[in-house]
Amino acid sequence: xxxxxxxxxxxxxxxxxxxxxxxxxxxxxxxxxxxxxxxxxxxxxxxxxxxxxxxxxxx
Amino acid sequence: xxxxxxxxxxxxxxxxxxxxxxxxxxxxxxxxxxxxxxxxxxxxxxxxxxxxxxxxxxxxxxxxxxxxxxxxxxxxxxxxxxxxxxxxxxxxxxxxxxxxxxxxxxxxxxxxxxxxxxxxxxxxxxxxxxxxxxxxxxxxxxxxxxxxxxxxxxxxxxxxxxxxxxxxxxxxxxxxxxxxxxxxxxxxxxxxxxxxxxxxxxxxxxxxxxxxxxxxxxxxxxxxxxxxxxxxxxxxxxxxxxxxxxxxxxxxxxxxxxxxxxxxxxxxxxxxxxxxxxxxxxxxxxxxxxxxxxxxxxxxxxxxxxxxxxxxxxxxxxxxxxxxxxxxxxxxxxxxxxxxxxxxxxxxxxxxxxxxxxxxxxxxxxxxxxxxxxxxxxxxxxxxxxxxxxxxxxxxxxxxxxxxxxxxxxxxxxxxxxxxxxxxxxxxxxxxxxxxxxxxxxxxxxxxxxxxxxxxxxxxxxxxxxxxxxxxxxxxxxxxxxxxxxxxxxxxxxxxxxxxxxxxxxxxxxxxxxxxxxxxxxxxxxxxxxxxxxxxxxxxxxxxxxxxxxxxxxxxxxxxxxxxxxxxxxxxxxxxxxxxxxxxxxxxxxxxxxxxxxxxxxxxxxxxxxxxxx
Numbered sequence: 001x002x003x004x005x006x007x008x009x010x011x012x013x014x015x016x017x018x019x020x021x022x023x024x025x026x027x028x029x030x031x032x033x034x035x036x037x038x039x040x041x042x043x044x045x046x047x048x049x050x051x052x053x054x055x056x057x058x059x
Numbered sequence: 060x061x062x063x064x065x066x067x068x069x070x071x072x073x074x075x076x077x078x079x080x081x082x083x084x085x086x087x088x089x090x091x092x093x094x095x096x097x098x099x100x101x102x103x104x105x106x107x108x109x110x111x112x113x114x115x116x117x118x119x120x121x122x123x124x125x126x127x128x129x130x131x132x133x134x135x136x137x138x139x140x141x142x143x144x145x146x147x148x149x150x151x152x153x154x155x156x157x158x159x160x161x162x163x164x165x166x167x168x169x170x171x172x173x174x175x176x177x178x179x180x181x182x183x184x185x186x187x188x189x190x191x192x193x194x195x196x197x198x199x200x201x202x203x204x205x206x207x208x209x210x211x212x213x214x215x216x217x218x219x220x221x222x223x224x225x226x227x228x229x230x231x232x233x234x235x236x237x238x239x240x241x242x243x244x245x246x247x248x249x250x251x252x253x254x255x256x257x258x259x260x261x262x263x264x265x266x267x268x269x270x271x272x273x274x275x276x277x278x279x280x281x282x283x284x285x286x287x288x289x290x291x292x293x294x295x296x297x298x299x300x301x302x303x304x305x306x307x308x309x310x311x312x313x314x315x316x317x318x319x320x321x322x323x324x325x326x327x328x329x330x331x332x333x334x335x336x337x338x339x340x341x342x343x344x345x346x347x348x349x350x351x352x353x354x355x356x357x358x359x360x361x362x363x364x365x366x367x368x369x370x371x372x373x374x375x376x377x378x379x380x381x382x383x384x385x386x387x388x389x390x391x392x393x394x395x396x397x398x399x400x401x402x403x404x405x406x407x408x409x410x411x412x413x414x415x416x417x418x419x420x421x422x423x424x425x426x427x428x429x430x431x432x433x434x435x436x437x438x439x440x441x442x443x444x445x446x447x448x449x450x451x452x453x454x455x456x457x458x459x460x461x462x463x464x465x466x467x468x469x470x471x472x473x474x475x476x477x478x479x480x481x482x483x484x485x486x487x488x489x490x491x492x493x494x495x496x497x498x499x500x501x502x503x504x505x506x507x508x509x510x511x512x513x514x515x516x517x518x519x520x521x522x523x524x525x526x527x528x529x530x531x532x533x534x535x536x537x538x539x540x541x542x543x544x545x546x547x548x549x550x551x552x553x554x555x556x557x558x559x560x561x562x563x564x565x566x567x568x569x570x571x572x573x574x575x576x577x578x579x580x581x582x583x584x585x586x587x588x589x590x591x592x593x594x595x596x597x598x599x600x601x602x603x604x605x606x607x608x609x610x611x612x613x614x615x616x617x618x619x620x621x622x623x624x625x626x627x628x629x630x631x632x633x634x635x636x637x638x639x640x641x642x643x644x645x646x647x648x649x650x651x652x653x654x655x656x657x658x659x660x661x662x663x664x665x666x667x668x669x670x671x672x673x
C-alpha cells in the first residue's frame with residue numbers, strides 16, 4: 001500500500017509544498033535587510049528627499 | 060512535521076511541480092512585497108484602517124493588535140496541525156503521498172502566518188513604535204517583538220528545506236526529536252515569548268492614554284502565558300502520546316523547565332493567581348486540541364502535563380517577600396517546581412499516561428531537572444522583570460545566566476541521550492494466537508529475558524508497543540505494559556496485533572538500558588526492508604517461539620532512517636541546527652535586554668528630561 005518500488009528521494013513532496021511558504025519569507029527578510037543597509041549607506045541628511053522617498057518600500 | 064512524505068515516483072513530474080510551486084512562491088512574495096510597499100508609501104489605507112479597528116477593540120496600538128490577533132489564530136492552528144500530524148504518524152506511519160496528510164497544511168500555514176504576523180508588526184507602524192524600536196530606515200522603525208516574531212517564523216520555516224536535506228542524507232527519522240523537527244516546533248514554541256514582548260511594547264506605547272486593560276485583554280495575556288507554557292512543552296509530545304523514543308528521565312526535566320519559564324514570568328507580570336490561570340489556560344488549549352484530535356478525529360489519544368502542581372508552588376512562594384527579589388524568587392521557584400511540583404505532576408502522569416514514573420527514575424531525573432529548572436526559573440524571572448519594567452541585572456550577568464542555562468540544558472540533554480543496549484541479552488518470546496478475524500491476528504505474548512537480572516525490580520518500562528496499525532484499528536496504537544510473573548518473565552495483559560501494517564516490538568527501558576526486539580514488522584518495499592520479527596516470518600502459525608537478541612530501539616522505531624551516512628556528516632548537520640538555535644536564543648536575549656534597557660533608562664531620565672516619542 002505504500003510505495004511499491006524502491007525510493008531514494010524521500011520527503012520531496014513535503015518540501016515542494018513548503019516552497020511557497022519559506023522561499024518568500026527568506027526573500028522578504030532579504031529585501032528588508034537590503035533596504036536597511038541601503039538607507040545606512042546614504043548620508044544622514046534629512047534633506048535628501050530622493051533617497052528618503054525611495055527607501056521605505058519593503059516587507 | 061514529524062515525518063514527511065515518502066515519494067513513490069522518481070523525477071518525472073517533480074520538475075513541473077517545482078516550477079509550479081516556485082511560481083506560487085513568487086506570487087506570494089510579490090503580493091506581500093506589494094502590500095508592504097504600498098502601505099509604507101501610504102498608497103493604501105485599508106491595512107491602516109483594519110489594524111486601527113483591531114487597535115480600538117483591544118486597546119493596543121494598531122501595530123500590536125492586528126499582528127497579535129493573527130498570531131493567536133495562526134498559532135492555535137499550528138498547534139492543532141502539529142498534534143494532529145504527530146498522531147497521524149503514530150497511527151498510520153509515514154504518509155503515502157503528499158496530499159495524504161491534511162495536518163501538514165495547518166502546520167505550514169500556521170508557521171507561514173506566524174512569520175507574516177511578525178512582519179506585519181514590523182511594517183505597520185508609521186511612527187516610531189516605542190523607545191526600544193529598531194531603526195530600519197530613517198523613517199521606518201520596527202518593534203522588537205515584531206522582529207523577533209518574524210525571526211521565529213523564519214527559523215521554523217527554514218526547518219523545512221533543512222528537513223528535506225536531512226531526509227535525503229539520513230533517511231526519514233520518524234521521531235519528533237529530529238534536529239530539523241526541533242527547529243520547526245521550537246520556532247513556534249519560542250514565538251509565544253515574542254508575542255508577549257510585542258504585547259508589552261504596545262502596553263508601553265499606550266500607557267499615557269486613559270484606559271484600563273479590560274477583562275478581554277487580561278484573558279489575552281493569560282492566553283499568552285498559557286501559550287508560553289504550551290510552546291515550551293512541545294518537546295515532550297512523544298511522551299504525551301506514550302511513544303517516547305528517548306529515556307524517560309527527560310520527561311520530568313522538560314516539564315520542570317517549561318513550568319519554570321512560563322509560570323514564574325506569568326506570576327511576576329500578572330500578579331496573584333496568574334501562574335494558576337496560565338496553567339488552566341494551557342490545560343484548556345491542550346485539552347481542546349487533544350479532544351478534537353483523539354475522540355473526534357479518531358487519532359491516537361494524547362495527554363498533557365497539567366502544570367497545576369508547579370503553579371501552586373510558584374503561587375505559594377510568591378506570597379513570601381521573596382517576590383521582591385526576582386532572581387532569587389525565580390531560582391527558588393525552579394527548585395520548588397523541580398521537586399514538589401514534579402511530585403504533584405507525577406500523580407497526574409501516573410493516573411493517565413501510559414508510562415508512569417517509577418521510583419527509580421527520580422534520582423537521575425532530579426539531578427537533571429533541579430539545575431535546569433533553577434536556571435530556567437531565573438530566566439523566567441528575568442522575563443518577568445522585562446515585562447514589569449524592573450531593571451535587569453548588569454548585561455554581563457544577564458547574558459551569563461542565559462549562557463549558563465543553555466550549557467546546563469545542553470549537559471542534561473547530553474546525559475539524557477546516554478543509553479546502552481545490552482550485549483548478548485535475549486528474550487525468549489512465545490506468541491499464542493488468541494483471535495484471527497479475517498487475518499487480523501492478535502496474540503498473547505510470554506517473554507522470558509536472559510539474563511533474568513537484566514531488568515531491575517523497577518524498570519521504566521517493559522512493554523509491547525504496536526503502532527502504525529491505521530486509525531480504524533484501535534486508533535493504530537496499542538501500548539501494553541507487561542505484567543511481571545517472575546524474574547525476567549513477563550506476560551502481555553491484552554491481545555497484541557501482529558498483522559497488516561502494524562509494527563509491533565518489545566520495548567525495555569531500565570535506567571540507562573534501552574533496547575527493543577522486533578516482533579512484527581511487515582515488509583516495506585518503499586524503504587527496501589523485508590519483513591522482520593518472529594511473528595512476521597511465520598504469519599500462519601498458531602503458536603510462535605523465538606529468542607532474538609535485543610537491539611537498539613531506533614533501528615526498529617526509526618526503520619526508515621539510513622545509518623549509512625558518515626558520523627562527521629551527522630555531527631556537522633547537528634551543529635548547523637544547533638547554530639541556528641543559538642542564534643534564535645541570542646536574538647530573544649538581545650530583544651529582552653534592549654526593551655529593558657530603553658525602558659529603565661527612560662524611567663531614570665523621566666524626571667528631568669521626559670523624552671518625546673516620535
